[in-house]
Amino acid sequence: MAPFELGVLHEVFGIDRSDDGVPAFDYQVCAEHPRTRFPVAGGMHVTARRGLAACAQADLIALPSGPIDHPPSAAVLSAVRAAVDRGAYVLAVCTAAFTVAAAGVLDGRPCATHWRYAPQLQHRFPDVLVNPDALYLQAGSVVTSAGTAAGIDACLHLIRTELGPAIAGRIARRMVVAPHRDGGQRQFLERPLLPAASSSLAGLLEWLDEHLADQHTLQSMARRATLSPRTLLRRFHAETGGTPYAWLTSRRVARAQELLEGGALSMEAIARHVGLGSATLLRHHFRAHVGVSPLQYRRQFHIRPDA
Missing domain, CATH: 3.40.50.880 (Class I glutamine amidotransferase (GATase) domain)
Incomplete structure (x- = not known):
């Protein structure tokens, strides 16, 4: 027991x-x-x-x-x-x-x-x-x-x-x-991790993770990976279990969680920083992935600079 x-x-x-x-x-x-x-x-x-x-x-x-x-x-x-x-x-x-x-x-x-x-x-x-x-x-x-x-x-x-x-x-x-x-x-689960280095998409996903604030299309990602859009979709599904859009959204929400925990940026600033465009869109995706609003999450998990 x-x-x-x-x-x-x-x-x-x-x-x-x-x-x-x-x-x-x-x-x-x-x-x-x-x-x-x-x-x-x-x-x-x-x-x-x-x-x-x-x-x-x-x-x-x-x-x-x-x-x-x-x-x-x-x-x-x-x-x-x-x-x-x-x-x-x-x-x-x-x-x-x-x-x-x-x-x-x-x-x-x-x-x-x-x-x-x-x-x-x-x-x-x-x-x-x-x-x-x-x-x-x-x-x-x-x-x-x-x-x-x-x-x-x-x-x-x-x-x-x-x-x-x-x-x-x-x-x-x-x-x-x-x-x-x-x-x-x-809200307590581990955040999605980047794939192992052995993944054929590791280079692309690491680059995307460093450029979350930018806007990405299937065509631009395929060019970056030197793959056709259809092949990129197939490999994304095989290696991440979802689509490029779903992976990007989950990483953007995970990055927003980090910013909410450790900083005092406004919701609009966080939304721009992670590539979600607006506070409204941030709230929509954050609640869908985490189960609470960004404000509720900040109140519960914010770490004071002096802590």
């Missing part, structure tokens, strides 16, 4: 904040084999006092993330199904989505998990509608989230749904986190 995700659940539901006007939760840690030590990451062990029978009375069963290469036990799957059948909430943080998917309660429904494991989840459970970009999703009474900090978002979503935004805001303020985050996981 991942200790951070267990810590998230304890931080939201296991701490008495009644002095801030937050209702106290009856928080219990349950396991299939109570009073038996089992390992978590980092050389630590956890011992739960309660067995799975306690889940029968719970309004919410929350599952922290764990390894995906060991199938969950029949007892755990039964507890998840029983909770959904009686209308209780089930919250799966990160890779715990594999457990609720195995229980069959997500067939035909949307589901979130960490972007790194989304393809495996979709392959293993083809009837589940895996969304690799969502920070969290709710399908009926089942809530799934992406990794680590997205578990906080999912917990606060449940608090907001059941107890209102004021209570969720008080908990978020005590935790020193945003009560709600915009966008999805795309």
Whole structure:
């Protein structure tokens, strides 16, 4: 089990904040084999006092993330199904989505998990509608989230749904986190890299990356690569998986991310610098690729010069 995700659940539901006007939760840690030590990451062990029978009375069963290469036990799957059948909430943080998917309660429904494991989840459970970009999703009474900090978002979503935004805001303020985050996981993914030097287009793509502010056409790129336009399109698709236009746009957005993180240029100046022409066009492509607006991204990721 991942200790951070267990810590998230304890931080939201296991701490008495009644002095801030937050209702106290009856928080219990349950396991299939109570009073038996089992390992978590980092050389630590956890011992739960309660067995799975306690889940029968719970309004919410929350599952922290764990390894995906060991199938969950029949007892755990039964507890998840029983909770959904009686209308209780089930919250799966990160890779715990594999457990609720195995229980069959997500067939035909949307589901979130960490972007790194989304393809495996979709392959293993083809009837589940895996969304690799969502920070969290709710399908009926089942809530799934992406990794680590997205578990906080999912917990606060449940608090907001059941107890209102004021209570969720008080908990978020005590935790020193945003009560709600915009966008999805795309804003945290690695930026597209240049191809390996062995690529037949490496020289062209490196040159384009250094001249993003210029305007390029298929014909001008083909002349630069000494190829016919048709051959250039074919090689682009084979080596990058897309078109020259798509590759240029992704690199321009990636460069805009760098400028938003490390500088104070205006949106119009950034748009010109990366070859997108106007702030309007920058906002359009940035939101399509990253999931948030350039302004939202700057507020979240800007690095102060003195930092």
